[in-house]
Amino acid sequence: MPTIALVDDDRNILTSVAxxxxxxxxxxETYTDGASALDGMQMAxxxxxxxxxxxxxxxxxxLLRRFRQISxxxxxxxxxxxxxxxELFGLKMGADDFIKKPFSQRVLVERVRALLRRVQARAGxxxxxxxxxxxxxxxxxxxxGQVLKRGDLVMDEDRHAxxxxxxxxxxxxxxxxxxxxxxxxxxxxxxxxxxMDAAYDDQVYVDDRTIDSHIKRLRKKFKQVDxxxxxxxxxxxxxYKFKES
Numbered sequence: 001m002p003t004i005a006l007v008d009d010d011r012n013i014l015t016s017v018a019x020x021x022x023x024x025x026x027x028x029e030t031y032t033d034g035a036s037a038l039d040g041m042q043m044a045x046x047x048x049x050x051x052x053x054x055x056x057x058x059x060x061x062x063l064l065r066r067f068r069q070i071s072x073x074x075x076x077x078x079x080x081x082x083x084x085x086x087e088l089f090g091l092k093m094g095a096d097d098f099i100k101k102p103f104s105q106r107v108l109v110e111r112v113r114a115l116l117r118r119v120q121a122r123a124g125x126x127x128x129x130x131x132x133x134x135x136x137x138x139x140x141x142x143x144x145g146q147v148l149k150r151g152d153l154v155m156d157e158d159r160h161a162x163x164x165x166x167x168x169x170x171x172x173x174x175x176x177x178x179x180x181x182x183x184x185x186x187x188x189x190x191x192x193x194x195x196m197d198a199a200y201d202d203q204v205y206v207d208d209r210t211i212d213s214h215i216k217r218l219r220k221k222f223k224q225v226d227x228x229x230x231x232x233x234x235x236x237x238x239x240y241k242f243k244e245s
Contacts (some may be wrong), residue, residue, distance in 0.1 A: 002116055003027045005046035007037040008025065008078065009055045017050075020105040034058030047073060047084035048116055049106075052078045068094045072160075072170050074115045078103070094217060096174045097208055108135065114208070116243065119160075119172050150183045153231070167225045174199050175218050178211070182232065183244040191239040214239055 004166035008014050011032065018028040029046060035057045041049065049067070054058035064075060074096040097111055100165050146157035152165045160176060162169045171179065181198035182190055190198075192211045199214070215232060222229040230242045 001025060001027050002030060002047040003044075004112065005031065005041050005049040006036060007031045007034060007050065007055065007060070008051070008052040009033060009158050012208075013078075017105060017108065018021055018150050020109055024109055024113070026112070034060065034063035037065060038074065045073065047075045047119070048112060049114075050076045050078060054080070064093050064095060072172050073115075074119060076115065077113060094172050094175075098184070115173065118177065148180065148183060148240065150186055151231075153183055155180055155183065164222055164229070165224050169216070169221050169225055172219065175193065175214055175221075178214050179218055179232075179242075182240060186242045187244040189235055189239050189241045195240065 004021055006014060006017055006021070006028055007030075009032050013207045014030045014032070018030055021028050029040060029044070033055050034051075037049075037051075038058065047237055051060040051063055055063075058066075060077060064077075067075065072094075075094070076099060077095045078101060080101050096115060099108055099111060109195055116198075122221075148155045148157070154163045155161070155176070157180070160173070162171050162173075162179070164177060177199040178195050181195055195211050215234075219229070219232055222231075233241050233243055235241065
């Protein structure tokens, strides 16, 4: 039974959404502010978290920033209709999805189900911790089971582990899927639509800026490990590709 952490200062939303999720078989932990949520999630990590952006004590953006320091578990943001800047900023910080208020509870449940499917499909070999060591591979450019190696990049799908030059790079589920799609065929240009298909469920709509934000965050994470990283190339008006070694 997956556990969902639900964080919102509106008790009506907490109650109604918790009931909807529990009706689908999820266990729900509710919090009314970011500070208590961070403490609770550290003590009992959920399988997925849903954060409201505007909350007292600690807003959703700060909660996400601190949460990403300890976990790469998927996060969905709840945002008001006109918070486009917050949405883009949240994607850059590592949110996996956004739902705008007012929202359909059925839509929220489908987003949760889709995101958990993506996580569970890759959970067979481990817990996805950031410090997982790079798995052994036979040779450069070869896939061994669920392991993909492209030059200095090693991605273990089962462990949700990514390493660059033998150093771990912590990726969210969405970031991992986008990078995996690019690295699977180096030199081949992937359109934004193709990357959307690789990273998102068919029932989830995202626009071009969402993919662009994830690419920017991917580059930033790899540059934190290796400042010379330049393997993800932009072809303006076309899409992105992973450079051939």
